[in-house]
Amino acid sequence: MAAAVAVALAALGAAGSFSGAFAAFQQFADPGVLARWGTPAAQTLSNLSAAVTAGSLVLAAFVLPAGRDARRALGIAGLAAGVWTVTALAALVLGTSWATFLPMSDPAFGTALWSYLTDGEVGRALLGAALLAALTSTTALLVRGPSGAAVALALVIGALGLQASTGHASGASSHDLAVSAMFVHLVGAAIWLGGLIGIALLGHRATTRAATVRRYSAIAGWCFAAVAVSGVVSAWIRLGSLKALDTDYGTLLITKAVLLATLGGAGWLHRSNVVRHLEGVERLDGGSRRAAGLFWRLAAVELLVMGAVSGVAVALGSTAPPVPDDPISDPTPAELVTGHPLPPEPTFTRWVTEFQWDVLFAFGCAAGVVVYLTWYRRLRKRGDRWPLARVVSWCCGMVAMFWVTNGGAAAYGHVLFSGHMVQHMVLAMVVPLFLVLSAPVTLLLRAVPPRKDGSRGPREWVLFLVHSRYGTFIANPIVAAVLFAGGMILFYFTPLFEWALTSYVGHVWMFVHFTLVGYLFANALIGIDPGPSRPTYPMRLVLLFATMAFHAFFGVTLTTGTALLVPEWFGLMGRDWGPSAIVDQQRGGAVAWGIGELPTLLLAIGVAVQWSQSDAREARRSDRAAERDGDAELEAYNAMLARRAERSQRSN
Structure with missing residues (x-):
């Protein structure tokens, strides 16, 4: 785990140095090295802790049986959400210094921070995400069982939704598409990365259980598909054309894609090889450290690659894309109101052929x-x-x-x-x-088939x-x-x-x-x-x-x-x-x-x-x-009518 974090920070430093995303500004506008390098470092740690929170909650809600392991997963999620809160607030403060070009030692920084948090849409969204992270921490530490884990997971998804609205293209004409793609990307990556870290933190008992690894592997497969699809959409929005791959942004994007493909291959090995061996070992001796080794030989490499992806992703998000994400210049009334151009006059054909994509x-x-x-x-x-x-x-x-x-x-x-x-x-x-x-x-x-181990x-x-x-x-x-x-x-x-x-x-x-x-x-x-x-x-x-x-x-x-x-x-x-x-x-x-x-x-x-x-x-x-x-019901009904008729005759 320590190595994964170190790899993430090292990848961040290497990618940031390559693209110059964190280089010093002009002398009169430089907020200082702390803001320039502290912001992405805090953001990387925030992303990792958010992933651990989301992945651990998914394990508690959908993978692990109710009991000791599920309670430990909730505890891990609560602690990770606490780290997420602190690092998100640190990234917010440092990011304000970076965005306003004011060192934190500047007397005007306090006023600028307050204005950024109350008046700026990005600042309000990031503050809301940090508050939801704090609420998630409290919830995860208080609740028990899969239902409570699902409630806490909903808070995490809400926080990631707020974070998705602050990325590249958030002010451009492709705003809705960019936000939907980023949201799918963040949720998929967080559950994928965090689920593996959560299993690792649970230790030997979880890694030797074939059902745990098999269920996580199935979830990770869907997460890989979501990350891949949303990543392609996000890349196209920011690149504009394949020629833009020959830029610093394009090089980092290719690096991230290669790392994700490596992770996809590792997931396939989990599904086709590791789970099969774990199940074979369980049938023979009920699990052993040898079975855990089958998992760890692949999971260790996967965690390190995930750490590298996290660092590159933050550097990529801080690098100016080929397609600027500046607000629309000379917008039409429709673009001012909706954020995208007015479609042509509707006809029957256009009701079928027009698209406004939502990933x-x-x-x-x-x-x-x-x-x-x-x-x-x-x-x-x-x-x-x-x-x-x-x-x-x-x-x-x-x-x-x-x-x-x-x-x-x-x-x-x-x-x-x-x-x-x-x-x-x-x-x-x-x-x-x-x-x-x-x-x-x-x-x-x-x-x-129903599960018989108490999980949902x-x-x-x-x-x-x-x-x-x-x-x-x-x-x-x-x-x-x-x-x-x-x-x-x-x-x-x-x-x-x-x-x-x-x-x-x-x-x-x-x-x-x-x-x-x-x-x-x-x-x-x-x-x-x-x-x-x-x-x-x-x-x-x-x-x-x-x-x-x-x-x-x-x-x-x-x-x-x-x-x-x-x-x-x-x-x-x-x-x-x-x-x-x-x-x-x-x-x-x-x-x-x-x-x-x-x-x-x-x-x-x-x-x-x-x-x-x-x-x-x-x-x-x-x-x-x-x-x-023999139609006994009808016979009984006819007999009842006969008795009523007989009583009626006697009364007369």
Whole structure:
């Protein structure tokens, strides 16, 4: 571990010296050697400690069985988060000196620091990340078990999201794409690096357990894919062309890519060689130090390479890229408001061909298809049947999600209220319909074997969430209907709408919220997956038509309204095509009414079909029972009627 940190700092020094990123400025503007070299050194230590925090929490939440090792992993995460807090604050103070060209001994530095933390967007984001790191430290040291680890991990992801908004291209026209790519990159790298360090810090007992290494290796494989994809996107944003590889920035980028490829090869060896040998040793003698040696011979090299990658990455982030990340010069109104150019006037073809990429959701949709098809293939290999229609339904849902978050709907949804409403309706009404009909939870329960060592894998986490009090509450059909219908009012007529438009975090929250609420509502009505106690079929139709009426009311309200929502956004686009902002908003109301009706009708048909099938199954059950007992139920019913008739005659 000490060697990994030393390698990271040595790589930082070598890369920084090569690119001149930390060289002295002009005499009158040089903040001093402490700021120039202390800032990247503190940032490197901050990144390493953040990775240890994230990786240890992932181990506690998804890899290790509840007990001694999981508690130790939480303790490691808490201590690492404390180091993360201190080093992040140190990097923030030193970085302020670097950014303002003021030595910390300057009397004006205190005022500049306060202004940087309160007025500057980057300063506020970094301070927020440090505060979340402190909260993570407290949480990890107080909680017990995988649920507490998951809560602490959510705080880490939030801090990394804030950090992602401060990198290269944060002020350029590719801001949203750069932020999404950086976020995926940071999360993937932190879990990958931190998970291995966490296993190392747990010591001999963890490294000899084949299940621990196997589960970490699977997670690391996904992290490698995320880091590779997001790294390519980030590199293209900052390079602009392949010719730019012949620069100091390009040389460091190539160095980082080679190191990452080396790590990918080491991960493949973990998966194909080390895990197999560990499992063989466990079957023979229950584990030994020889088995730990199989792990350490590869892990030691991997840790050192990871340290080098960390140092090069910080130097790369401090080196000026070929494509400047300066704010847009002579911006258009749309660029001032949204941060990217106004797309051309929408046509049917452009709704299909225009793209506004989001690495997070693009990677998520691709991963969703791969995972579902893997589970489907697993069932087929062991001879189990799974309807092909469900596979098609899932793939259609992922394609629809990809189009909404990356295609024409994303391009026009950011500048037109009507386009935004298309996004909303597809996410809330169309995508969930495909997902519910594909029964992903049922497939998961059939394809993924249960764990028997007390740890929580995907199967255990899904069952825990489904049967938890919170999961049961929000999945209740009435609650789901209220969230589905009432959430629109709360979202559009409160500051949440503006937050979702102006903040990438809000943007992501909006997509997740719409999809999740739509899924809960559709699953309560026609779901195949295990879930809440579903109401009777007549009650389901009542809920559905009540929601349809609310949608119609919401659409009419927007169609007839004359007050523009978020006027400082939609009213300042400077569009030279299309209707005015208020007319477009009224069209958005018609979209909400029109697009919402077809999925609602399909849901109604689905409820009716399930109702009919339920009656048919009940009739068949009754027929089989009658064949077994000679229709005893009917005979008993006729005898009861005869007795009533006899009593009636006697009374007369």
